[in-house]
Amino acid sequence: xxxxxxxxxxxxxxxxxxxxxxxxxxxxxxxxxxxxxxxxxxxxxxxxxxxxxxxxxxxxxxxxxxxxxxxxxxxxxxxxxxxxxxxxxxxxxxxxxxxxxxxxxxxxxxxxxxxxxxxxxxxxxxxxxxxxxxxxxxxxxxxxxxxxxxxxxxxxxxxxxxxxxxxxxxxxxxxxxxxxxxxxxxxxxx
Amino acid sequence: xxxxxxxxxxxxxxxxxxxxxxxxxxxxxxxxxxxxxxxxxxxxxxxxxxxxxxxxxxxxxxxxxxxxxx
Numbered sequence: 001x002x003x004x005x006x007x008x009x010x011x012x013x014x015x016x017x018x019x020x021x022x023x024x025x026x027x028x029x030x031x032x033x034x035x036x037x038x039x040x041x042x043x044x045x046x047x048x049x050x051x052x053x054x055x056x057x058x059x060x061x062x063x064x065x066x067x068x069x070x071x072x073x074x075x076x077x078x079x080x081x082x083x084x085x086x087x088x089x090x091x092x093x094x095x096x097x098x099x100x101x102x103x104x105x106x107x108x109x110x111x112x113x114x115x116x117x118x119x120x121x122x123x124x125x126x127x128x129x130x131x132x133x134x135x136x137x138x139x140x141x142x143x144x145x146x147x148x149x150x151x152x153x154x155x156x157x158x159x160x161x162x163x164x165x166x167x168x169x170x171x172x173x174x175x176x177x178x179x180x181x182x183x184x185x186x187x188x189x190x
Numbered sequence: 191x192x193x194x195x196x197x198x199x200x201x202x203x204x205x206x207x208x209x210x211x212x213x214x215x216x217x218x219x220x221x222x223x224x225x226x227x228x229x230x231x232x233x234x235x236x237x238x239x240x241x242x243x244x245x246x247x248x249x250x251x252x253x254x255x256x257x258x259x260x
Contacts, residue, residue: 019252020252046226058218065210069203072203073203076199167246167247171242171246175247178238178239178242182228187221187228189225189226
């Protein structure tokens with residue numbers, strides 16, 4: 001029995017449980033990121049930060065925030081049965097996600113004047129951005145699956161839980177970066 | 191009715207991204223001018239996260255049961 005064939009009341013009931021499960025996962029994942037954030041302030045204080053490119057930081061942050069906007073647009077489109085807009089917005093979110101990864105892992109990691117083993121700042125920087133980038137990568141894969149299934153017509157206005165799940169996960173990754181960005185790029189001197 | 195709800199939902203998404211952009215500009219300016227002001231910077235991050243969690247992640251749905259679908 002697929003999601004499209006089970007009765008709607010049953011689908012909605014199941015969705016409530018799915019939603020709770022997803023949020024519990026997000027809560028547990030948030031503790032890991034909170035631990036990294038606390039470690040950053042414990043080890044570096046507020047007076048110093050990794051020697052990173054602040055302009056690149058603001059660039060990748062803008063890309064991620066913009067991706068959240070398009071993800072919201074995709075979810076809204078799915079909720080109202082606007083398939084074309086859903087596909088377009090999901091694709092834009094996917095591209096912005098890849099762009100973020102390129103900015104952090106492909107550029108920032110390469111130009112940073114320190115390595116993961118240089119000092120505490122270096123270790124923290126690579127741990128925080130690395131864990132976060134891994135989540136972005138997972139989100140990008142999730143988006144690709146949702147996009148493919150959307151094109152196959154597997155979602156409708158009433159039944160689009162995977163789109164909502166992908167959106168919530170994607171926004172969570174954005175929320176993590178909202179805290180990581182000032183902690184790594186703005187607070188303290190290099 | 192559905193068209194109005196749809197328009198409102200899209201407009202809300204636009205309003206939130208504008209708010210996030212304004213807060214990000216303020217955050218960046220504070221960071222460039224006074225990098226040791228960690229309290230306002232973290233407060234701005236908290237405000238940004240609040241709007242994303244409330245309006246983009248729709249945390250209210252978790253407590254709404256199956257009454258609210260979108």
